[in-house]
Amino acid sequence: MYLTRFRFNTARLGARRILSNPQAMHAAVMSSFPDVLPTSEQSPRVLWRLDRNATAEVLLYVVGPQRPDLTHLVEQAGWPAAGASGTAGWQTHAYTPFLKRLDKGTRWNFRLTANPVHYVRTRDGQPTTKRTAHLTPRHQLRWLLARQEPGGFRIMGASHDERLNGQEGEPQAIIRDQRSLNFGKRGSHGRVTLTTVTYDGRLEVTEPEALRRVLTAGIGKAKAYGCGLMTLAPLG
Structure with a gap:
């Protein structure tokens, strides 16, 4: 890779x-x-x-x-x-050498652009569902938190020094960019509409092999359109 x-x-x-x-x-x-x-x-x-x-x-x-x-x-x-x-x-x-060095318990800065979505029923009482974007930061963060355990990582909260200054220790991830995209798809008369969100934060590795899969196979939907790629950088 x-x-x-x-x-x-x-x-x-x-x-x-x-x-x-x-x-x-x-x-x-x-x-x-x-x-x-x-x-x-x-x-x-x-x-x-x-x-x-x-x-x-x-x-x-x-x-x-x-x-x-x-x-x-x-x-x-x-x-x-x-x-x-x-x-x-x-x-x-x-x-690949970097991926092999990922160890349980190590901590990193991360950035991820993703397409956070959920499924809603199209009509009351009907089994048909429609994929819909999460539009509020609260639900967009929840979407990411739900992917921690299967993804082999834990989003870190505030540091010890930050907690001494009164900041909360809840999982921290900043939504630095949100974009609504609408564009034509090649070979089709239809259009693609999606919402992308870029997260910045800190994480701890909980299951290295699962996190390696996330880093190389992506996370979430719309990977063909710039979503799903998480990258890591050293803290500090």
């Missing part, structure tokens, strides 16, 4: 076109893996996420089974001159 980071040149028209349409973004990501067929159910999972840290700092993270080739993204939406200077224009690191 490999983890890749690419920074968009948001001043370029090509970057704005790709970033405005999750379907185009999905196609660009899948085009980075020549041996992975996007329409095959047998193909390994490729996860991706956009981190919009600032207007001029939009980062793409990709987790996949092979080293990707993002030359097309550099040419359309990056800095092509970087290639002439000997820099590929993106950074790829082997992910």
Whole structure:
């Protein structure tokens, strides 16, 4: 497994076109893996996420089974001159060694963009249900908390020093970004509507193997459209 980071040149028209349409973004990501067929159910999972840290700092993270080739993204939406200077224009690191080092009890910062949904009945007394997005931070956090145990992690509360300052010790995760997306799906006259939420927080590893599955296979729905990828970073 490999983890890749690419920074968009948001001043370029090509970057704005790709970033405005999750379907185009999905196609660009899948085009980075020549041996992975996007329409095959047998193909390994490729996860991706956009981190919009600032207007001029939009980062793409990709987790996949092979080293990707993002030359097309550099040419359309990056800095092509970087290639002439000997820099590929993106950074790829082997992910498996990091995953193997995850131990029970270790603690990490995490970021996750997800599509928190639940199912509601379409009519009273009818068995038919409809998938519906959670729209309030309270329910969006509950959705994440319900995935702790099967996901092999526990979301941490306030630290000892923070509790001394009067902050609560309840599970802490910040919802830093929420977006409502509505876009056309290639090959279909219908449209895709979904809500994405980005969480930041701290977690403790409770079951390393389960967490490895989350980090490589994703969590929740809408993985083809930039949801499901959780990444970890050291505390501090």
